[in-house]
Amino acid sequence: MDTKINRHRGQGDFPEKSSMKKFLPSHTHPNRLDSSETGQLKFAQKALSCGENDMESESSGVRRLEIIIFGTLTLFGLYLISLYNYLLMHSIGEAFIVIIAFGIFIVTWNSRKLMDNHYPLFIGLSYLFIAIVEMMHTLTCRGMGIFNRYDADLPAQLWITARYMQSFSLLIAPLFLDRRIRLNLFFGAYASATCLILLSIFLWDVFPSCLIQGVTLTPFRKISEYIICLIFLGSIVFLYQKRKEFETDVYRLLIGSIVLSIAAELAFTFDISEHGFSNLVGHYFTIISFYLIYKAMIETSLQRPYGLLFRKLKKSETSLRSIFKVxxxxxxxxxxxxxxxxxxxxxxxxxxxxxxxxxxxxxxxxxxxxxxxxxxxxxxxxxxxxxxxxxxxxxxxxxxxxxxxxxxxxxxxxxxxxxxxxxxxxxxxxxxxxxEALRKSEVLMQRIFEASPFGICLIGKDRRIKWYNKTLTRMFGYSSGEVYGANARMLHPNDEEFKRIEEAISSLGSGKKAHDIETSCVRRDGSVFDCHIRYALINPESEESDVLAIAEDVTERKKAEEEKIRLEKELRRAQKMEAIGTLAGGIAHDFNNILAAIIGISELAQMETPEGSLLHTHLGQVLAAGLRARDLVKQILAFSRQNSEQLIPMSIHPVVKEGLKLLRSSLPTTIKINRYIKKGPELILGDPTQIHQILMNLCTNAEHAMREKGGTLDVKLERVDIDEAMAALHQHLQPGPYMRLEVSDTGKGIDPEVKDRIFDPYFTTKESWEGTGLGLAVVQGIVQTHGGAIIVESEVGKGTTFGVYFPIIEGEKEGVQEQEKVERALPTGNERILFIDDEEMLVEVGKGILEQLGYDVTVRTSSLEALELFKAKSGYFDLVITDMSMPNMTGEHLSRELMKIRPGTPIILCTGFSHVISKEKARAIGIRSFAMKPLISKDLAQTVRRVLDEKR
Known part of the structure; x- marks a missing residue:
């Protein structure tokens, strides 16, 4: 290895020639290897393919941090396992050690022929026998159930044996930096020594004891631990003397491994229990020590030399390719x-x-x-x-x-x-x-055309079809034989449409590359469909060019577009109605305050005048006009959905009968009324006043339609069961039982052009003085509030029928009684009432009505002033009546503040909108009831008396 492990200080990425040779057997050449050596190179190359990237990434701090985190988590996991079962932790830790030791042997053994320096091979072979002893140590631990006749001294003897073998191996290994191992001699010596030690432990029982009664360390064990530490220190001294033979990082890994081994042995000297903390720490140090020797021997000491070898081979191959390349x-x-x-x-x-x-x-x-x-x-x-x-x-x-x-x-x-x-x-x-390329291109284009979702064909100058795809035949319903050679005229329903196609094709050329047209096409069965076709010339430069036609069936798309337009119209209509409703609601609210003053003052004035006097009569007329205006405001509020009365279980039959009685006197004698009312136990969830309003509006419209010539008004009330087929025809109906109120007339009917607009607010076919255009809009709003539906059937000259459907409810029959209107004297009292409204006139009206009833009334036009008064005299007032909409502080906010001052204070909230606050929320903030504007003395008297009586 040029006398150094993994040292390569040459130019670039390649070692010097003399250094390179030391990685190979003396009889080999980088470009000529025999079969066995080639196999070893392939093994090394496979290791390198994984190792080079790892070495590059490990050089970064991120890789090291990952290793630290993973190692920490592993050790922590072993600690958690030890808390559950110490034997399980011990077995897993020892398994790590055995696997790493065997791994060192396997890789160094397979790479032995490529080594000039046998230091790694000596370490690998030594750790093979260490792994065998470590495995025996693991299997003999108490609780494993394998060597049951031995006590805890057996695994301790095996452990100390493995440590002696490890320390001596690391001490001797530096000698092989410049020597080669004689494998037969090495294997014989190590195998013999290992067998003798195992026999002395298992068979001859001459190996010194290491544990007494499975708990106390023997002197031999303690002395051995210190001797092993000294041997490890000696190996560190040898490594230090040979440090120039190692790469810096390899040297550090080896020193770190030995130091951790020393730390492990020292930890075991403090071991007073085989399950103690020092025992656990000792295993931690041992695992890390083995991992570091693995890093030094495998990932560094072997992979880097292989990297140099294969880079040299690659350089040779690159040189050869560069010669060939020219x-x-x-x-x-x-x-x-x-x-x-x-x-x-x-x-x-x-x-x-x-x-x-x-x-x-x-x-x-x-x-x-x-x-x-x-x-x-x-x-x-x-x-x-x-x-x-x-x-x-x-x-x-x-x-x-x-x-x-x-x-x-x-x-x-x-x-x-x-x-x-x-x-x-x-x-x-x-x-x-x-x-061949052209042929493949043609095949490819054919496949593309056949897979296209569009019908494609090629039309010649004579307008005959020369080529087509299968989609076209499916689209038009023809077989292949019927299309080829046929005139393109057969694809269009008439000459006029085909003339448009001719004009589109003729427009091509002169710079225009394509022409799109939407036309009608005809299938073989005669059905006509909408089609979008794009025409383009195959060869624009030629006057005899064929024409490419791409057709798409757009029937469904056009239907979707028409449906989109229809939905957009409905949306605009809904938005318009919502805007008008909001406007109408705002106007009605302001108008309500004016009416409140008119009606209230009229009632007060009428109370002060003798009955039968002319003034009393005139005031009564003013009051009646005010009440009619109030009813009109209710219609506006109902239309704008700002006056949603509470719906109750009710029978609709009495309401219809009473409405027809009132109606009879208002209709001319030229109109005949026929009643068909089937009385039964059915109940609906509704509001009697609104049901009455529906009947009056529909019958009034019928009377207007028959005013000129007279006719017959039929009113029918019956139970019907809507099935799924009927429900599918009307989107607002669901299958189930309904009460159907049907109003039919024999008038002039409704023009189909205006039929879709009859429910629009303010739309009317009458003269301006005859109607407001709100009647049917209000009816529709009420019906929808009741969860029902309204269906109109009309024929010009024959009449119109309105069918109103109310869903029937079940299980609500008990406790439902018809409400009888009983005239009685207004209830009075003498309690003290605080009345609050920001309208001066409404304050006077409220005060006057309540004082007429005998109450002691204090009024305020400011919610803030009322709050201050209540704070000063919180126990004085028996009842508080407040307006909802007031500046600075609303009635709802004021109620909360009053409840803070005196919880349980009864409060009545005056408002023109019953849905502004729910009953549950109202009860939570102290509101016991609502008084609807405009205030009527009878309603106010009954509400006040009821709330005061509930207080008691």
Missing amino acids: APTGIGVARDRLIQEVNEQFCKITGYSRDELVGQTARILYPTDEDYELVGKVKYRQVEEKGIGTVETRFKRKDGAIINVLLSSTPLDPTDLSVGVTFTALDITERKQAE
């Missing part, structure tokens, strides 16, 4: 028709790589045995006779192509043909290769 023809070297070397040009000709050819018989290049044998006879006879042989033959490329080559050969040594020949190969089939 030749314009394929060149190679063969011996006994085995290919020894080829140049890049030869590889290009044959399609093989150099690695695929070198070492192979020349038979690999020939398509048949006959070609191979013929060249062998003719060429070699010419070489023997003339010194050169030339023959035209065929080669089979790697890709299977057969090529024609001119092959010439000449001997390396004219006096000895067994040395080998050089040969040249000239490819003479360029034209044939071009033809």
